[in-house]
Amino acid sequence: MLDANLTQQLKGYLVNIRQPIELVASLGDDAKSRQMGELLGEIAALSDHITVVDGTDARTPSFLIRRAGTDIGVRFAGLPMGHEFTSLVLALLQVGGHPSKAAPALLNHVRGLDGDFAFETYFSLSCQNCPDVVQALNLMAVLNPRITHTAIDGALFQDEVTQRKVMAVPTVFLNGEPFGQGRMDLEQIVAKLDTGASARAAATIAAKDPFDVLVVGGGPAGAAAAIYAARKGIRTGLVAERFGGQVLDTMGIENFISIPHTEGPKLVGDLERHVRDYDVDVMNLQRAAKLVPAAQEGGLHELVLDSGATLSARTVILSTGARWRTMNVPGEAEYRNKGVAYCPHCDGPLFKGKRVAVIGGGNSGVEAAIDLAGLVAHVTLIEYDGDLRADAVLQRKLASLPNVRIVTSALTTEVHGDGERVTGLTYEDRHQGSLHRVDLEGVFVQIGLVPNTEWLTDTIALSARGEIEVDHRGATSWPGIFAAGDATTVPFKQIVIAAGEGSRAALAAFDHLIRLAPAEQPREKVAA
Template sequence: MLDANIQAQLTAYFERITQPLELIASLDDSQGAAEIRELVAELAAVAPGKITARFDGQFERRPSFQITRVGQDMGVHFAAVPMGHEFTSLVLAMLWAGGHPPKVEPAVVEQIRALEGEFSFETFMSLTCHNCPDVVQATHLMAVLNPRVRAVAVDGGLFQAEMEAKQIMAVPALHLGGQPFGSGRMELGEILAKIDTGAAKREAAALSAKAPYEVLIIGGGPAGAAAGVYAARKGIRTGIVAERFGGQTMDTLGIENFISVQETEGPKFAAALEAHVRAYDVDVMTLQRVDQVVPAAQPGGLATVKLSNGGELKARTVIAATGARWRNMNVPGEAEYKTKGVAYCPHCDGPLFKGKDVAVIGGGNSGVEAAIDLAGIVRSVTLLEFADQLKADQVLVNKLKSLPNVTIHVNAQTTEVVGDGQKMTGLKFKDRLSGAEQTLALAGVFVQIGLVPNTEFLKGTVELSRFGEIVIDAKCHTNVPGIFAAGDCTTVPYKQIIIATGEGAKAALSAFDQLIRTPIV
């Protein structure tokens, strides 16, 4: 299972293990159990003396294996064959359990160790999901550091019957104590904030006590990162406040059009953005949601950025770079069956629909690429496009039409998501020319119809277009002095990563130009 190259890399990594480990497999007669047995044996063989393998585990979920320090009972479990995107999670869990320190702030380590109560996490994931490792790694780290925390990563493909019984149709899905706790990508700090009830209040006070910034950037995507680098290079006090770093790139699998980078993956690109920003003197504040921006009362004064946790930040200039999010269909049943059949990420959730019938809404590049990817996993794909023809690149359209299990409908208006109260069971659509209505029996639908700018917090503060985009001029000025904007949340045409980075740089330079020309009040 582990080729010679991977074994050589693991040998180097496992040199960092200072405390011996046990891998304890709990097996049955399934094919997955055979693969887990093989993987556990090969891992132990890479570092004899440091890692031992046992096959007498009594964990209730089989097949699975536990990672624990010898003589202890760490609550780190994989009910999976953690290859693909989860291989990194496996290696990190072994290093942490083996005594190698995690790359998190000492204060976070102490917060985890001080957690009171018992916590049993289950992360339902798929091996092709690029958002799942963040949740798996966060809960496993907590289980390594605190004996009162247990965490198991469950592969939905390996435990499909359990996924169906629990009505889990989107990953990552995090359960705590057997009950739903969170869905979608969650960082360690976000999970801690939900279980450590005093954390938000402490954090709000700490944020409010920070000194004013000369440039404060809202958003950590490509535009925000570029603005941060350009502002910091001017030697001015710079801060970035964001819900997460990377923005939409965290939900993008393949990036092949960022000039000079021939090919990369979204999460890898996002990590590079963050590393570049942190190489400079930028105060990065993630897991923070902005509720309101109050402009300065006069030129040269301080704007106030109000956060959802009650904290407030001050700045002489503000750059809004909040990006956009998936657009909803806004039809009956969509909200009710979101994560219960209605999905937005084919790479993450596609494997959960293996052998089933699904639909894709949208005939642009994203929709056609999603249909092509899904066709190799599911039984059938029906693509619905509102316009009279597909809008994707012709090479993609040709590929789609060559697939035997794909049906295409143009002039198709989706009217309703149908379900049984627990999960989606079908989709209704209308032919826009004939008016005829049809109902498709489906297990899922993947919505790929564009983006909505994240600008609700700026309504009534700056001028917005009828689409909700921030209206800017050629230098990224809004209609409010001291407030700038950049990237996909603005009226700039063509929502592309490379354009967003350029706009972020431009916004930072414009903010700096204003700062040097405006006396401080």
């Protein structure tokens, strides 16, 4: 199961195990069980602290990683390879007594949670967001004896997926009831369990002194802006609803200069570590609600958060990014995560052997259709324009696939469902005006991005598309307020461009600060 490279890497990690652990294997006679048994045997052979014992869990194949002589452990139902291999490594280390690098205050918060919490997470091996959830809940189970966690490969346990109506990953159940879907980190999960945490955080934020530069948004533009501002030695804060933003939902990244290949979550982790290397006050899980510009140049701008807390700053850099554009047709919102999806890499494996549609004929849509064609029974790609807009090489690849149908000059008008899941969609032929229904189980929407700027309407100048208008220095229509990244009118929405624009906005903000008239204060007299 493990190649020579993975074996060597894992052996190096396992030297950090401090306490003996048991791999309690519940296996059957099927091929997956044999593969799991092989994997567990290979792991145990790499460390004297690890042994394999037989188990009797109802889910097979599955295994429990348990600290010997205790009830501390986490369970995997399925083979944690692909994106989940890191989750496996961390689980082995943490159950084996190796400490987490998470903030000590957050770890103590987990230890102090009062209640019995039995978590189950459905993941897919191709989902780049799933490991964050799996790793967070695994760590919670290690830290708090009243918390348990089982990570379940949805593609392997299809009967459970169908019975529990899981149509998107990661999907988390708590004590048998739905708890959440989509990427969540440890801080978010704890905040959801402890409802008083939000009020405490708001009170702490409201008490902060004014910043010289306040960055709003934690994507590549926001991270770069914060780093460049902090390097100038000025008081810098960063507010983010979700540090990393849309990059967290990006699968492969091969055009970030000097890094031949990486993935969104890994790049976000590197960005956050880099930001925290500097004196930046990072306020995560905070959504901006209103911006109140300073009444006069040199005054303080105010940022009001959803929590009710208010921050003030001499300059502001807006880097709120963008989100997936929706079709805005009947049925789309009702069946989101019930067949309507926006991440083919994450949710594609849940539609194995089924019929799906991809909406959008640009690069993202055609790439999604190509990927899905290898998993599903049939793909219908629907494009509004008369021709696909994807690169020619992608179009040729798509046309070569036998289980793909391409429909152009078509407008999706409705998503149909039975109350629980998608059953089809209707599109209009834009030439003839006729309506056509397609029976299917999944709809993957890939039609571009919308800037996260609705909360700025009537505050600063926005384009007709809702993008923040900026000049060559990243300055907006209001002095002292700058903007960068996908939320602005700067063309070509790319990670490397966003990072560069964030750096430029920070330098412009610093230049603005040093040119302001100094605050009035008593001048020291010099003796004649």
